[in-house]
Amino acid sequence: MGSAVAVDFADAPDEREFRLRLRAWLDEHNPGLPASSTDDEYWAGQAAWHQSLFDSGFFGVTWPTDIGGQDLASVYDVIVDEELAGAGAPARPSLGYLVEGILEHADDDVQARFLPGIVNGRDRWCQGFSEPDAGSDLAALRTRADRDGDEYVVTGHKVWTSYSDDAEWCLVLARTDHEVARHKGISAFALPMRQPGVEQRPLPMINGITKEFGEVLFDGARVPAANMIGRPGEGWPLAMTIVSHEREPHELGFAGRYAKQVKDLVAGVCADPGRFGAEQVRDLAWAIVESEMLRLHVCRRLSDRLDGIVHGPEGSVDKLLMTWTEQAVGHAALSIGGARATGSDDTLMKVYLYSRAQSVMGGTSQIQRNLVASRILHLPAS
Amino acid sequence: MDVRLSSEQLALRDSVAQVVDRLGPHTVRDLDDTERAAKFDAAVAAAGWRELRVPVEGRVPLASGVEAAVVAEELGRGLADTPFLGPTLAADLRRLAGAPPAGTAETVAFSRSLLAAAVVDGGVPPGTVAVDARGATCALVLVPVVGGHALAEVALGLVAVGTDLTRPGAAIDPAAVATPLDSPGSRPLADDDLSAWTALGLALDCADLVGTMRGAVGLAVGYASDRRQFDRPIGSFQAVQHLLADAHVVMDGSRSAARHAAWAVDALSPGDALAAAAAAKAYCARAARTVCETTIQVHGGTGNTWECLAHVFLRRALLSTDVLGGEGANLDRVLAHHGIGGGRGLR
Numbered sequence A: 001m002g003s004a005v006a007v008d009f010a011d012a013p014d015e016r017e018f019r020l021r022l023r024a025w026l027d028e029h030n031p032g033l034p035a036s037s038t039d040d041e042y043w044a045g046q047a048a049w050h051q052s053l054f055d056s057g058f059f060g061v062t063w064p065t066d067i068g069g070q071d072l073a074s075v076y077d078v079i080v081d082e083e084l085a086g087a088g089a090p091a092r093p094s095l096g097y098l099v100e101g102i103l104e105h106a107d108d109d110v111q112a113r114f115l116p117g118i119v120n121g122r123d124r125w126c127q128g129f130s131e132p133d134a135g136s137d138l139a140a141l142r143t144r145a146d147r148d149g150d151e152y153v154v155t156g157h158k159v160w161t162s163y164s165d166d167a168e169w170c171l172v173l174a175r176t177d178h179e180v181a182r183h184k185g186i187s188a189f190a191l192p193m194r195q196p197g198v199e200q201r202p203l204p205m206i207n208g209i210t211k212e213f214g215e216v217l218f219d220g221a222r223v224p225a226a227n228m229i230g231r232p233g234e235g236w237p238l239a240m241t242i243v244s245h246e247r248e249p250h251e252l253g254f255a256g257r258y259a260k261q262v263k264d265l266v267a268g269v270c271a272d273p274g275r276f277g278a279e280q281v282r283d284l285a286w287a288i289v290e291s292e293m294l295r296l297h298v299c300r301r302l303s304d305r306l307d308g309i310v311h312g313p314e315g316s317v318d319k320l321l322m323t324w325t326e327q328a329v330g331h332a333a334l335s336i337g338g339a340r341a342t343g344s345d346d347t348l349m350k351v352y353l354y355s356r357a358q359s360v361m362g363g364t365s366q367i368q369r370n371l372v373a374s375r376i377l378h379l380p381a382s
Numbered sequence B: 001m002d003v004r005l006s007s008e009q010l011a012l013r014d015s016v017a018q019v020v021d022r023l024g025p026h027t028v029r030d031l032d033d034t035e036r037a038a039k040f041d042a043a044v045a046a047a048g049w050r051e052l053r054v055p056v057e058g059r060v061p062l063a064s065g066v067e068a069a070v071v072a073e074e075l076g077r078g079l080a081d082t083p084f085l086g087p088t089l090a091a092d093l094r095r096l097a098g099a100p101p102a103g104t105a106e107t108v109a110f111s112r113s114l115l116a117a118a119v120v121d122g123g124v125p126p127g128t129v130a131v132d133a134r135g136a137t138c139a140l141v142l143v144p145v146v147g148g149h150a151l152a153e154v155a156l157g158l159v160a161v162g163t164d165l166t167r168p169g170a171a172i173d174p175a176a177v178a179t180p181l182d183s184p185g186s187r188p189l190a191d192d193d194l195s196a197w198t199a200l201g202l203a204l205d206c207a208d209l210v211g212t213m214r215g216a217v218g219l220a221v222g223y224a225s226d227r228r229q230f231d232r233p234i235g236s237f238q239a240v241q242h243l244l245a246d247a248h249v250v251m252d253g254s255r256s257a258a259r260h261a262a263w264a265v266d267a268l269s270p271g272d273a274l275a276a277a278a279a280a281k282a283y284c285a286r287a288a289r290t291v292c293e294t295t296i297q298v299h300g301g302t303g304n305t306w307e308c309l310a311h312v313f314l315r316r317a318l319l320s321t322d323v324l325g326g327e328g329a330n331l332d333r334v335l336a337h338h339g340i341g342g343g344r345g346l347r
């Protein structure tokens, strides 16, 4: 073909070199942790894994150099995901959405103080958006932050806050202006978790793990005014930036997580094929097909961005594809390992149960469909 | 990795789209307009799109699987009632066998419910059908020989509209005689050749299915915006919106898988190309049926009327699904690639 680009799913030479370097590194540095979604054990080793990946130049590679990244093209994250999955290593820690939100909305000072620690894995963060009465309707949130000298005093109740027990920082949304329309009165803060006014309570998930969820109660918690992310009232646009990135399989590294689960399922079936019937094997085949589709879809999306197509409502398409993939993998896990499991090894049952959360977290599937209908198909308002 | 279409590929897509939009059928009635269909056919023939897989030198085709898929997708979107799949697959078989390009319009005959190219070993298997046979004078079949399969031609029965109103097939008489191609330089097709050819066929099916889905979603979205009930457009009802959103999303996922399959045809080994194409085909086939059924549902009673294009999309999707197998056969191919099951003799 005459032009510089023509569909090519293969590695360019630099990409190949990076892939092989990572593969060789993984031979020695795979911590062999269980999956975060099925085993609380993961969290004991998570920080070390993040730091080890980062210190060896394999985490955050697509972010700007001044926050610890390497300014590489997004495809490098895909390579990381593929190699981690191929080696059976834990997936890349998923916090890209926080980084993107802070990069887009915070001033230089806030960026310089917080981003390097998020990227290099030295600081743990959680995201305090949802409240008991503000889930899909996030703008209904009631947590308040009241100015007191150089500080804000935060009072309210957050729920389903992932990894909040390990977190040193919470990116919290709170109402700072009660006079304006509800979307306009919200501000965002980097709030230190280890202080008297913050209480964290674990909230076990349906698959039994306790780290994924937590409740966070703020009762006069204090946060410096200088920790506001963006301007007063910029909390809503910041939240929209974050959730839109949270919808992207590439930002989350989830395509790699599914590939690893599928690989494990295939190995299990190959080891003892006689044990599995046609229906179980068919569920596995769909999991293979869906996870492969998602990997390729990510390749396509990232390539399109090279044209400067920015990040828009397609995130909702990707979130739905990611959800269906995770749930197809979940169904294969159920089918192959599922309900017959005894207490000693119920990992596959946990994989299945965790997959039900994907159509809720980061904006439910119904909310994504609303967005596809209005923003992409331009159907008339309901 | 950079999976964007090149500027030439985009230009090719635009030129196919222009011809389709100008001369393709826009209503069910248009399908009976033989004058239009003849003009359309002539324009497609003149553009040379059916010769993309003819070799330029040795076994190197004029264009890759990606260009062929670009054409197939636009033809699917526009419900093109002119041959493409048949002649393209015939040309690719000849290329792989080192046989000279066909002198007359030709397609391929399939058997086993269209799962594979017909193998004539003694007689033509019952139920053998030449697909996409409009205008063709004969169809290629495979004949077992030492070292693989050789190509032979069979005469076509009556070309008759079947499920797909846009791509009629022709039954092959079980008593028909398979005449070996008279081509001195040719060689038998090895298993790898047939895998590579099947990969192309599946990739073209996927592209056609993606195009069909695009067309069907577009039709349904347009209708949902115009049709009013309860004093408002039906597209404002969340139940309708969610059906259409799901249709759009599976179409877009299909697009990603189909593009990879098209690339894999010439970029990967035959076995890997076939696995890529099979995974894409299983995904696209399931998606396309859902999407086309959604289009009928959103059209209500109108969607169940012959005059509405919705069923023409569905019918086209169902034929693309059957050619080289739908979900089940292709899931088996995927599993076989992962070492599970025997693939039941599927290539």
Ligand SMILES: Cc1cc2nc3c(=O)[nH]c(=O)nc-3n(C[C@H](O)[C@H](O)[C@H](O)COP(=O)(O)OP(=O)(O)OC[C@H]3O[C@@H](n4cnc5c(N)ncnc54)[C@H](O)[C@@H]3O)c2cc1C
Residues within 6 Å of the ligand: A126, A127, A128, A129, A130, A131, A132, A134, A135, A136, A137, A159, A160, A161, A162, A163, A212, A357, A358, A360, A361, A362, A363, A364, A365, A366, A367, A370
């Ligand atoms: C595993 C997991 C991790 C999470 N992590 C975090 C986190 O770290 N931080 C955080 O802030 N939050 C987190 N959440 C919370 C998550 O963002 C919310 O659960 C989600 O936004 C849905 O809100 P809700 O639970 O209140 O459900 P609701 O909004 O009450 O929805 C209930 C049902 O009603 C439907 N529904 C609601 N509104 C509409 C509508 N307009 N149209 C159609 N249907 C509608 C929904 O689709 C859903 O099926 C997490 C959730 C999960 C499951």
